[in-house]
Amino acid sequence: MKVDYIVVGLGLAGLAFVEELIQANKTFLVFEDDSQTSSLVAGGVYNPVVLKKFTAVWKASEQLNLAMLFYEKLEKKLNQKFDEKFVIKRVFKSVEEQKKWSIASDNSLLKQFLNPNIEINKITGVVGNFGFGNVNQTGRIDTLKLVKSYRKLLIDNNLIRFDKFEHQKLNISLENVTYKDIACNNVVFCEGFGIKENPFFNYLPLEEAKGELLIIHAPKLNINFLLKSSLFLIPLGDNNYKVGATFNHSDKTLTPTEKGKSELIEKLKNVINVPYEIIEQSAGIRPTTNDRRPFVGVHNQYPRLAVLNGLGTRGVMVAPSMAKNLYNLLDKGENLDVEIDIKRFN
Numbered sequence: 001m002k003v004d005y006i007v008v009g010l011g012l013a014g015l016a017f018v019e020e021l022i023q024a025n026k027t028f029l030v031f032e033d034d035s036q037t038s039s040l041v042a043g044g045v046y047n048p049v050v051l052k053k054f055t056a057v058w059k060a061s062e063q064l065n066l067a068m069l070f071y072e073k074l075e076k077k078l079n080q081k082f083d084e085k086f087v088i089k090r091v092f093k094s095v096e097e098q099k100k101w102s103i104a105s106d107n108s109l110l111k112q113f114l115n116p117n118i119e120i121n122k123i124t125g126v127v128g129n130f131g132f133g134n135v136n137q138t139g140r141i142d143t144l145k146l147v148k149s150y151r152k153l154l155i156d157n158n159l160i161r162f163d164k165f166e167h168q169k170l171n172i173s174l175e176n177v178t179y180k181d182i183a184c185n186n187v188v189f190c191e192g193f194g195i196k197e198n199p200f201f202n203y204l205p206l207e208e209a210k211g212e213l214l215i216i217h218a219p220k221l222n223i224n225f226l227l228k229s230s231l232f233l234i235p236l237g238d239n240n241y242k243v244g245a246t247f248n249h250s251d252k253t254l255t256p257t258e259k260g261k262s263e264l265i266e267k268l269k270n271v272i273n274v275p276y277e278i279i280e281q282s283a284g285i286r287p288t289t290n291d292r293r294p295f296v297g298v299h300n301q302y303p304r305l306a307v308l309n310g311l312g313t314r315g316v317m318v319a320p321s322m323a324k325n326l327y328n329l330l331d332k333g334e335n336l337d338v339e340i341d342i343k344r345f346n
């Protein structure tokens with residue numbers, strides 16, 4: 001079998017790269033072994049503002065615009081709804097924070113996103129004495145639904161194998177790369193935290209940040225926005241809410257823990273004051289980087305091997321533009337922005 005590309009991993013990164021390939025009429029085969037869960041459990045929030053410090057996210061407008069077009073196109077293609085537009089309400093903890101918000105909302109990079117008005121009304125069930133600030137152009141992608149339906153599309157077209165990709169079985173020559181029965185021009189690794197088992201790219205300083213989430217049912221809570229306090233609360237409908245997430249930099253397992261659950265329950269006391277029941281708990285490892293920039297580029301010795309990783313806490317917004325950059329490098333020889341290029345680690 002001969003294809004243009006092998007893509008390893010079908011989370012948000014792999015999916016975005018495959019979309020580039022389909023658009024360019026390239027042939028490909030995906031390998032997926034269900035060893036990572038980040039894209040399946042993610043909150044799915046897209047938000048161009050750092051809500052701790054009230055600063056703009058790196059390349060916020062550029063990435064957001066591209067991402068919105070990307071998900072809109074996928075909704076049409078798969079005939080399903082993935083994107084739910086929500087305002088984010090940031091709970092203020094003090095008068096000081098209100099003042100910072102007012103200043104930030106006047107900043108040229110943030111103006112389009114931050115509503116300058118401080119909302120002082122109380123919201124039933126929500127803890128907060130200092131009001132809320134509204135962030136616009138935000139929402140949530142149902143990443144689980146998206147990845148599942150995308151995988152189905154690939155299954156129906158014989159474009160995915162549910163097998164662990166065994167790196168040691170790669171044969172790399174100047175002309176091409178072969179893997180078992182397949183010959184291809186390039187292999188693109190989109191393995192998330194699975195990169196740690198990739199002998200070609202495990203030198204990259206990917207850091208794990210395990211995150212745990214709860215789904216709760218809170219019949220007396222009736223909010224139709226994303227609530228950002230010490231946690232995110234994401235409405236799922238029928239008074240169900242996704243709540244999260246924790247950050248753990250030492251646990252590399254995908255198992256939900258009692259510790260994670262207790263931490264979320266404890267924090268939730270300061271977020272809502274209505275009864276709730278826990279319906280589900282999930283966990284995943286965010287592929288984060290210490291310079292907060294993705295890992296994009298090709299191996300310095302084997303340029304037919306490429307990587308798309310390090311999407312961090314904002315995979316929903318970042319994946320489409322990073323996939324485009326990588327495709328343009330591989331197919332058109334366009335240079336990468338030095339900030340994202342893995343050459344920075346050579």
Ligand SMILES: Cc1cc2nc3c(=O)[nH]c(=O)nc-3n(C[C@H](O)[C@H](O)[C@H](O)COP(=O)(O)OP(=O)(O)OC[C@H]3O[C@@H](n4cnc5c(N)ncnc54)[C@H](O)[C@@H]3O)c2cc1C
Nearest residue numbers: 009011012013035036039043044045165192194211315316
């Ligand atoms: C709790 C939590 C909450 C989050 N919330 C948000 C949020 O609200 N908004 C947001 O934008 N981001 C969020 N994120 C981050 C987001 O999930 C990630 O940035 C994104 O999912 C990373 O995508 P990825 O494709 O790089 O990695 P992954 O989703 O990990 O995908 C990698 C894929 O590669 C496969 N794989 C790995 N090795 C192999 C191999 N050898 N062979 C075959 N297949 C392999 C894995 O099984 C996996 O499917 C959250 C993450 C977590 C954990």
